[in-house]
Amino acid sequence: MKPNRTYGWLLVLLLNLLVGTPATVAQTLSVGGTGSSEPIVRLLFDEFRKEVPGATLNHLSPPLGSGGALKALAANRIGVAFIGRPVQPEEARRIGQSFLLAETPFVVASRDARQKDGFTLDQLARIYTGELTTWRDGSPVRLILRPRFESDSAQLKSMSPAMEKAVDAAAQRPGMVTADNDLEALKLISETPGSLGSTTLGLLTSGNSRAVPLPVNGVAPSLATLKNGSYPWRKPLIVALPQQPDALAERFAAFLRSSKARNVLQRHDYLPATQ
Template sequence: MASFVKAALAVTAVLATFVSPPTSSAAETLRINGTGAGLVVVKPLAEAFQKENRGIVIEMEKSLGSSAAIKAVSRNALDLAISGRTLKPAESAEGLVQQEWGKTPMAVLANRGVRSKGVTLKELAAMYAGSSAKWPGGELVRVVLRPNEDTDTKLTRSMSPEMDRGVGAAQGRKDMLLGITDNEAFESLKKTEGAVAVMALSLALAEPNSVNVLKLDGVLPSVANAASGKYRFVKDMHLVMRKDAPAAVAKFVKFLNSKKGRSIAAKYGLVVPGTK
């Protein structure tokens, strides 16, 4: 009798594996990556989305940057890329589509030790050119650059003819600090005394009080000022996916553009169309 009970219990245990409710491993996975300035905005949005959609798990690894993430989407290694640039014709030809998501101010950020509260565009250009070596408080200016072909570098150059020349001069110097990715540049800014860089405001808002956000020509780089056009230097963010993207992608994109999604994004420096 004892052996029969043991056998019955064993059969019951095996059957239970087929009738038990699905575990979290059965959830649909949404793989996202892209530019670091975009991922810091996506992180809180992903957390809010998953609370409302328990059947979808969002995975985000260390930032790959726009180009690498776009390539990963085309190869089905990612489902959604957050890009700081538009698709190239060759990328569109691979079956990729994009949507404009929003824009974040390209802000002048300085190391926390810098005592200045703002700069003019002319002063900033002089810092990049090397003709202004110190901050008003006496700190040595250390410019943090991005690669010459990077979108942020192009945006910085486009701020004025003086900035274009200043960035060109800085790119030709060997003593400059260089961050290959958003995250590398931001870390260099945080740890280097006197450092300055033109970077997405979203990076600073994701880590409050880690750097100084400076006024540029007397205007604070903020969501409100970017939305109104008062602050005119911005970086566009795009959502890149395959034409045959899984349904979870469309669901997440819809959330990003919802009233709740726009509100969360605004707290982290991104102006999504429809945000007031």
């Protein structure tokens, strides 16, 4: 007697349900980190899903920040962290591997870009201290600050000795607008007339923002000027994994080192790290 075909197909279906097919089984990767990383991570994951169609991304919101993401990683709350500063030694002991994925120009940007030639570092310092309060046309500069403990504040302070003092002074000025994370800062910069605030070129591009990055000391931020060193201010994008990453996290981390990922990064003004 020939075997029952219906029974055979039911057996195959049952085996597929039990074993699964890696390319199609739904899997979720939870990630967290800096707000500036969110748009580019989503774009990278969209490309990754072409290889793993069943994978889904759970990007924790609001942004955890670099420190918060590393704590979440150590507690196994997320599978991958994207951070905007180097991992500290005490943090490294609680997580697995980390690597530099890319860098992007760290910029000051404005909704209106009323000075196409931007500012010198001395002028920026005077804006932060409150000595310079208007654009060249006489309209007010509306400065958007970041919390003192955030990496953007540290980046601004590292631009020059004068900026180091000026950023601290700005934090003491009454009535200043402060954005809690990168995405809130970008929203305020994009919507506030006469705005001026810090962000990254990669976030402006990947987030399709209308805000305009301004030259500093006469040099416009771009991947070319970042690469040749004429525009030295940059923000890293670092990937960190837990001590025992799952298979999906490991596969995504491997994808991030691929030529496909590098193409996505470069199209959105991130300079991929040399692997």
